[in-house]
Amino acid sequence: MDQKLRERLDKGIALREEGRAKEDMSILNEACTLLMKMSEEYPENAEINYQIGIAHDNSGFTKEAITYYVKAIEQGLSGADLERCLLGLGSSYRLTGQYDKAVETLQQGVAEFPEHRGLQIFYSMALYNTGRYNEAMEIALMNLMETTNDEKLQYFKRGITYYAQHLDETW
Numbered sequence: 001m002d003q004k005l006r007e008r009l010d011k012g013i014a015l016r017e018e019g020r021a022k023e024d025m026s027i028l029n030e031a032c033t034l035l036m037k038m039s040e041e042y043p044e045n046a047e048i049n050y051q052i053g054i055a056h057d058n059s060g061f062t063k064e065a066i067t068y069y070v071k072a073i074e075q076g077l078s079g080a081d082l083e084r085c086l087l088g089l090g091s092s093y094r095l096t097g098q099y100d101k102a103v104e105t106l107q108q109g110v111a112e113f114p115e116h117r118g119l120q121i122f123y124s125m126a127l128y129n130t131g132r133y134n135e136a137m138e139i140a141l142m143n144l145m146e147t148t149n150d151e152k153l154q155y156f157k158r159g160i161t162y163y164a165q166h167l168d169e170t171w
Contacts, residue, residue: 001047008038013051020058028059046075050085062092083113087122094126102126117143138164 001009012034019027032055038048053068069089077085086109093102106123113119120139127136141164145157153160163169 001045005038005042008034009048009051012038012055016051016055016058025059028055031055032059044075046072046077047081049075050077050081053085053088057088057092062095065089066092066096083109083116083119086112087116087119090119090126091122094122094129099126099129103130103132117147134167137167 012031015027015031015034019025019029019031032052035048035052035055039045039052042048049068050072053065053072056062056065056068066089069085069092072085073082073089086105090102090106090109093099093105103123103126106119106126109116109119110123120143124136124139124143127133127139141160145153145161145164148154
Protein backbone atom coordinates (compact mmCIF):
# COMPACT_ATOMS: atom_id res chain seq x y z
CA MET A 1 0.00 0.00 0.00
CA ASP A 2 1.47 3.33 -0.99
CA GLN A 3 2.00 6.11 1.55
CA LYS A 4 -0.78 8.36 0.24
CA LEU A 5 -3.37 5.58 0.38
CA ARG A 6 -2.16 4.60 3.87
CA GLU A 7 -2.63 8.19 5.06
CA ARG A 8 -6.15 8.36 3.62
CA LEU A 9 -7.06 5.02 5.17
CA ASP A 10 -5.62 6.06 8.53
CA LYS A 11 -7.72 9.25 8.36
CA GLY A 12 -10.85 7.17 7.69
CA ILE A 13 -10.04 4.84 10.58
CA ALA A 14 -9.42 7.78 12.93
CA LEU A 15 -12.75 9.35 11.94
CA ARG A 16 -14.55 6.04 12.44
CA GLU A 17 -12.98 5.59 15.86
CA GLU A 18 -13.85 9.16 16.85
CA GLY A 19 -17.44 8.74 15.66
CA ARG A 20 -17.74 5.46 17.55
CA ALA A 21 -16.30 6.90 20.75
CA LYS A 22 -18.53 9.95 20.62
CA GLU A 23 -21.51 8.02 19.25
CA ASP A 24 -21.71 10.75 16.62
CA MET A 25 -23.49 9.65 13.45
CA SER A 26 -22.28 12.65 11.44
CA ILE A 27 -18.65 11.70 12.06
CA LEU A 28 -19.40 8.04 11.32
CA ASN A 29 -21.12 9.06 8.07
CA GLU A 30 -18.10 11.15 7.12
CA ALA A 31 -15.82 8.19 7.79
CA CYS A 32 -18.05 5.86 5.80
CA THR A 33 -18.17 8.28 2.86
CA LEU A 34 -14.39 8.61 2.83
CA LEU A 35 -13.92 4.83 3.02
CA MET A 36 -16.51 4.19 0.30
CA LYS A 37 -14.71 6.61 -2.05
CA MET A 38 -11.50 4.71 -1.38
CA SER A 39 -13.27 1.44 -2.15
CA GLU A 40 -14.37 2.79 -5.54
CA GLU A 41 -10.71 3.41 -6.37
CA TYR A 42 -9.41 0.20 -4.76
CA PRO A 43 -12.27 -2.35 -4.81
CA GLU A 44 -9.95 -5.30 -4.21
CA ASN A 45 -8.31 -3.86 -1.08
CA ALA A 46 -9.22 -6.15 1.83
CA GLU A 47 -8.32 -3.62 4.53
CA ILE A 48 -10.52 -0.90 3.02
CA ASN A 49 -13.47 -3.30 2.75
CA TYR A 50 -12.90 -4.44 6.32
CA GLN A 51 -12.90 -0.83 7.55
CA ILE A 52 -16.11 -0.15 5.62
CA GLY A 53 -17.64 -3.16 7.38
CA ILE A 54 -16.70 -1.75 10.78
CA ALA A 55 -17.97 1.72 9.83
CA HIS A 56 -21.32 0.25 8.80
CA ASP A 57 -21.44 -1.83 11.98
CA ASN A 58 -20.63 1.21 14.14
CA SER A 59 -23.38 3.14 12.34
CA GLY A 60 -26.01 0.48 13.03
CA PHE A 61 -26.08 -0.87 9.46
CA THR A 62 -25.29 -4.43 10.46
CA LYS A 63 -26.71 -6.15 7.37
CA GLU A 64 -24.62 -3.92 5.11
CA ALA A 65 -21.52 -4.59 7.22
CA ILE A 66 -21.77 -8.32 6.53
CA THR A 67 -21.14 -7.84 2.81
CA TYR A 68 -17.93 -5.91 3.44
CA TYR A 69 -16.66 -8.26 6.14
CA VAL A 70 -17.16 -11.26 3.83
CA LYS A 71 -15.49 -9.46 0.93
CA ALA A 72 -12.49 -8.53 3.08
CA ILE A 73 -12.03 -12.13 4.22
CA GLU A 74 -12.35 -13.41 0.65
CA GLN A 75 -9.72 -10.86 -0.41
CA GLY A 76 -7.20 -12.31 2.03
CA LEU A 77 -7.47 -10.19 5.16
CA SER A 78 -5.04 -11.48 7.78
CA GLY A 79 -3.58 -10.98 11.24
CA ALA A 80 -5.23 -8.73 13.79
CA ASP A 81 -7.60 -7.34 11.15
CA LEU A 82 -8.85 -10.85 10.35
CA GLU A 83 -9.26 -11.53 14.07
CA ARG A 84 -11.48 -8.47 14.50
CA CYS A 85 -13.26 -9.06 11.18
CA LEU A 86 -14.29 -12.58 12.17
CA LEU A 87 -15.67 -11.20 15.43
CA GLY A 88 -17.55 -8.45 13.60
CA LEU A 89 -18.92 -10.83 10.98
CA GLY A 90 -19.94 -13.47 13.51
CA SER A 91 -21.55 -10.88 15.75
CA SER A 92 -23.39 -9.39 12.78
CA TYR A 93 -24.67 -12.79 11.70
CA ARG A 94 -25.90 -13.38 15.26
CA LEU A 95 -27.56 -10.00 15.47
CA THR A 96 -29.40 -10.60 12.20
CA GLY A 97 -30.62 -14.03 13.32
CA GLN A 98 -28.24 -16.04 11.14
CA TYR A 99 -27.20 -18.17 14.08
CA ASP A 100 -25.65 -21.10 12.23
CA LYS A 101 -23.44 -18.75 10.20
CA ALA A 102 -22.56 -16.95 13.42
CA VAL A 103 -21.49 -20.19 15.10
CA GLU A 104 -19.45 -21.24 12.05
CA THR A 105 -17.72 -17.86 11.74
CA LEU A 106 -17.00 -17.43 15.44
CA GLN A 107 -15.83 -21.04 15.75
CA GLN A 108 -13.34 -20.31 12.95
CA GLY A 109 -12.25 -17.20 14.85
CA VAL A 110 -11.76 -19.11 18.10
CA ALA A 111 -9.81 -21.82 16.25
CA GLU A 112 -7.50 -19.28 14.59
CA PHE A 113 -7.23 -16.92 17.56
CA PRO A 114 -7.77 -19.06 20.69
CA GLU A 115 -6.58 -16.39 23.14
CA HIS A 116 -9.12 -13.78 21.99
CA ARG A 117 -11.71 -13.69 24.75
CA GLY A 118 -14.08 -11.49 22.76
CA LEU A 119 -14.33 -14.15 20.08
CA GLN A 120 -14.93 -16.78 22.76
CA ILE A 121 -17.75 -14.82 24.40
CA PHE A 122 -19.47 -13.98 21.12
CA TYR A 123 -19.11 -17.65 20.15
CA SER A 124 -20.73 -18.55 23.47
CA MET A 125 -23.68 -16.26 22.71
CA ALA A 126 -24.10 -17.77 19.24
CA LEU A 127 -24.03 -21.26 20.73
CA TYR A 128 -26.76 -20.16 23.13
CA ASN A 129 -28.84 -18.92 20.20
CA THR A 130 -28.59 -22.35 18.54
CA GLY A 131 -29.71 -24.15 21.70
CA ARG A 132 -26.26 -25.42 22.62
CA TYR A 133 -26.66 -24.13 26.16
CA ASN A 134 -24.12 -26.35 27.93
CA GLU A 135 -21.30 -25.42 25.55
CA ALA A 136 -22.27 -21.75 25.79
CA MET A 137 -22.26 -21.77 29.58
CA GLU A 138 -18.99 -23.69 29.77
CA ILE A 139 -17.20 -21.14 27.59
CA ALA A 140 -18.70 -18.18 29.47
CA LEU A 141 -17.95 -19.63 32.91
CA MET A 142 -14.41 -20.65 32.02
CA ASN A 143 -13.70 -17.16 30.67
CA LEU A 144 -15.15 -15.64 33.81
CA MET A 145 -13.03 -17.78 36.10
CA GLU A 146 -9.87 -17.20 34.06
CA THR A 147 -10.26 -13.42 34.15
CA THR A 148 -11.95 -12.45 37.40
CA ASN A 149 -10.15 -11.08 40.42
CA ASP A 150 -13.27 -11.29 42.55
CA GLU A 151 -12.20 -13.02 45.76
CA LYS A 152 -15.58 -14.62 46.37
CA LEU A 153 -15.63 -16.19 42.93
CA GLN A 154 -11.98 -17.22 43.18
CA TYR A 155 -12.79 -19.02 46.44
CA PHE A 156 -15.14 -21.27 44.44
CA LYS A 157 -12.92 -21.52 41.36
CA ARG A 158 -12.35 -25.27 41.56
CA GLY A 159 -16.07 -26.00 41.89
CA ILE A 160 -17.20 -23.51 39.25
CA THR A 161 -14.56 -24.76 36.82
CA TYR A 162 -15.63 -28.35 37.39
CA TYR A 163 -19.35 -27.62 37.08
CA ALA A 164 -18.81 -25.52 33.96
CA GLN A 165 -17.98 -28.80 32.25
CA HIS A 166 -20.61 -30.89 34.08
CA LEU A 167 -23.68 -28.65 34.22
CA ASP A 168 -26.21 -31.46 34.08
CA GLU A 169 -24.45 -33.68 36.60
CA THR A 170 -26.27 -34.40 39.85
CA TRP A 171 -25.44 -36.63 42.79
